[in-house]
Each structure stands twice: as structure tokens, then as C-alpha cells.
Amino acid sequence: MSIFFVIFGLILLVIGGDFLVKAAISLSFKLEISKMVIGMTVVSFATSLPELLVSLQAALAGSPAIAINNVIGSNIANIGLVLGITAIIGPIAVQKDFYKFNWPVMMFFSIVLYYFLINDAVLTQIEGILLLVGLAIFLFILIRNARKEEVVIDDVDEALAEIGYGKIFVWLLIGGVALYYGAGFLVDGAKDIAKSMGVSEGVISITMIAIGTSVPELAASVIAAIKGEKAISLGNLIGSNIFNIGSVLGVTAIIKEISIPLNEPQILSRDIFWMLGFSAILIPLVFIKKKFLLSRFKGGFLFLAYAIFIYLVFKTTA
Numbered sequence: 001m002s003i004f005f006v007i008f009g010l011i012l013l014v015i016g017g018d019f020l021v022k023a024a025i026s027l028s029f030k031l032e033i034s035k036m037v038i039g040m041t042v043v044s045f046a047t048s049l050p051e052l053l054v055s056l057q058a059a060l061a062g063s064p065a066i067a068i069n070n071v072i073g074s075n076i077a078n079i080g081l082v083l084g085i086t087a088i089i090g091p092i093a094v095q096k097d098f099y100k101f102n103w104p105v106m107m108f109f110s111i112v113l114y115y116f117l118i119n120d121a122v123l124t125q126i127e128g129i130l131l132l133v134g135l136a137i138f139l140f141i142l143i144r145n146a147r148k149e150e151v152v153i154d155d156v157d158e159a160l161a162e163i164g165y166g167k168i169f170v171w172l173l174i175g176g177v178a179l180y181y182g183a184g185f186l187v188d189g190a191k192d193i194a195k196s197m198g199v200s201e202g203v204i205s206i207t208m209i210a211i212g213t214s215v216p217e218l219a220a221s222v223i224a225a226i227k228g229e230k231a232i233s234l235g236n237l238i239g240s241n242i243f244n245i246g247s248v249l250g251v252t253a254i255i256k257e258i259s260i261p262l263n264e265p266q267i268l269s270r271d272i273f274w275m276l277g278f279s280a281i282l283i284p285l286v287f288i289k290k291k292f293l294l295s296r297f298k299g300g301f302l303f304l305a306y307a308i309f310i311y312l313v314f315k316t317t318a
Contacts, residue, residue: 002196005189010212012182013050020049020175022160026168029161048243050213053183055248058205059256061187065202065264066209068123071248072267072275073210075110075241079278080306081211082218083237087299094234094292101145102238103282105138109245110279114272121260121268128253135246142239186212202264203313206271234294241279266316274309281305 024045051074058066086092112134116127186209194204252258260267285298 002189002192005185006193006208006212009182009184009186009189010215012178012185013054013213014215016175016178016180016182017050018175019171020179022163023168023171023175026160026163026171030165030168045243045247048240048247049179050183051244052248052251053179054186054209054213055252056255057183058187059252059258063187063191063201064258065200065261065267066187066190066205067252067258068117068249068260069202069205069264069267069271070209070213071244072271073206074214074244075275076206076278076306076309077210077214077218078237078241078244079282080302080309082214083234083294084299084301084303084306085218087294088296088303089299091296091299092234092294094286094294097145098234098238099283099286101141102234102242103279106238106241107276107279109134109242110276113245113249114276117260117272118268123249123253123258125254125257128250128257131246131250132254135242135250138242138246199314200264200266202261202267202271207310207313270316278302278305 051070055067055070058064058070083092109131112131113123116123190204190209191201193208194201197204249258281302285294285301286292289295
């Protein structure tokens with residue numbers, strides 16, 4: 001029954017996220033927000049809502065390990081799993097804004113999160129506010145730079161501009177309800193599985209839940225790669241990791257402070273270092289052999305590293 005709850009929760013998260021993204025884009029068009037701004041803000045935030053709902057629900061349910069490791073695990077999965085598989089299917093060109101702006105900001109957020117947690121093993125409300133403020137500054141600079149460079153976002157469906165307010169409201173309602181209950185089912189099911197398997201909630205959250213909340217990004221990237229289209233923008237994926245730390249953990253910590261449980265020491269002694277490692281390794285991968293291109297070989301390296309990470313997580317708890 002617990003596995004059913006997890007699967008059903010994941011399905012609801014995928015459905016809810018899809019409806020919410022479409023509704024958000026349609027509403028943004030109605031409010032005459034530019035296509036570029038929609039792509040970089042509305043869509044990015046909407047696709048982070050599954051992580052936000054799961055982390056918030058877990059924190060309120062007294063499972064802080066799930067709340068924090070959901071984000072740490074999702075950031076690892078975004079690079080090792082999503083980026084790895086996508087690059088294996090089709091090499092990804094790396095733009096200069098990756099190493100000049102997006103990557104440094106992602107590393108900054110990751111290191112700041114590490115500092116906040118290693119300092120007292122608590123992500124406080126003040127620290128949550130600081131993360132949100134940092135995210136707001138990042139978005140301001142991102143949008144300002146994009147306007148100067150006249151960046152065009154190609155993955156926003158303009159047909160959604162024709163959707164009426166009534167349909168938008170229904171989509172928002174469906175998306176919100178699906179995300180709320182999906183997060184609840186996923187957290188409850190994962191907690192039960194952790195107990196039945198004799199592993200910690202932290203282990204389940206950094207593997208099963210993290211992969212689950214990254215399913216929409218993975219599915220979209222793989223489908224695009226198979227079709228031979230521009231599979232994924234590295235900058236957008238890095239931006240997703242920044243959103244996860246800035247908005248997901250920021251909002252969750254503001255509503256309820258997140259404490260690292262005493263029985264989950266691996267979060268600070270192992271898991272967060274894997275997140276920092278996956279983030280840091282991107283720079284040498286970009287500049288070695290075939291510069292500014294994430295080749296199939298490099299994608300295979302990322303995927304293999306992710307597989308090793310998953311293996312070690314379960315091995316050390318066996």
C-alpha cells in the first residue's frame with residue numbers, strides 16, 4: 001500500500017505541475033507579461049512547486065530530513081540523472097552565460113546553504129528570508145541581462161495566450177489540488193517505506209522522493225532529446241537548482257524552521273557534499289576536451305557518478 005501511495009503521489013505531482021505551468025503561462029499572457037519573463041520566472045517557479053509542496057508538507061509533518069534532502073537530492077538528480085541522460089541522448093552546447101553567471105550563482109547558493117546548516121544544523125526563518133532575497137536579486141539580474149541581450153525563450157507555447165480566464169481558473173484549481181494531495185501521498189508513503197525497509201527518511205528522500213520530484217524535468221528533457229530538438233538549456237537547469245534552494249527551502253524555512261535530526265547525520269557529513277561535488281564538477285567538464293560541449297561521454301560520466309551515489313547511499317545504510 002505504501003508503494004501505491006508513492007506512485008499515486010508522483011502521478012498527482014506530475015499532473016498537478018503540468019496544469020499549473022499551463023495556467024501560469026496563460027495568466028501571464030493575459031497580464032501582458034513578456035514571453036521572456038514568463039520563461040525565466042513563472043515557468044521556473046511553477047516547475048519547482050512539486051519540491052516546494054513536498055518539503056513544506058514534510059516539515060509540517062515533523063519530517064525535516066525529507067524536507068531538506070528532497071532539495072539536496074533533487075539538485076543532485078538534476079545534474080547527475082537529468083543532465084547526464086539528456087547529454088547521452090544528444091550533446092548539449094554550453095553558452096558563455098553558464099560559466100560567467102549561472103554556475104557561479106548556483107555554487108554561491110549551494111555554499112551558503114552548507115554554511116547555514118553546518119553552523120547550527122538548523123535552517124532558520126531569517127536564513128530562509130535571506131535565501132528568498134538572494135533569489136529575487138538573481139532573478140532581477142537575470143532578467144535585466146536577458147533584456148540587454150534580447151534573449152528569446154523558445155519553449156513557451158504562445159497558443160496558451162488564447163485560453164480564457166474560466167479555463168485558467170479550472171487549471172489552477174486542478175493543479176493546486178493535485179500538488180497538495182500528491183505531496184501528502186508521497187511523503188506518507190515514503191515514510192512508511194523507510195520504516196518497512198529499515199532505512200532512514202533521509203535515505204528515502206534523497207533517492208526515491210528526489211527522483212520523483214525530478215520526473216517532469218527528466219521526461220521533458222528525454223522526449224525533446226529523442227525528437228532531436230534542443231533538449232535542455234544548461235542555464236535553465238542550473239536555474240532550477242537555484243530555485244530549489246532559494247524558493248523551496250527559503251519558503252519552507254520561513255513557514256517552519258528546518259532542523260537536521262540527530263539520527264540523520266549523513267545529511268551534513270555526506271549528502272550535501274555530493275550536491276556540492278556534482279555542482280562543482282560541471283566547470284572542468286565544460287572546459288576539458290570538446291570545450292563548451294557536454295558530450296555523450298561526459299553525460300555518461302555524470303550518470304555513472306549518480307549511479308555510484310545511489311549505490312553508496314543504500315550500501316552505507318545496509
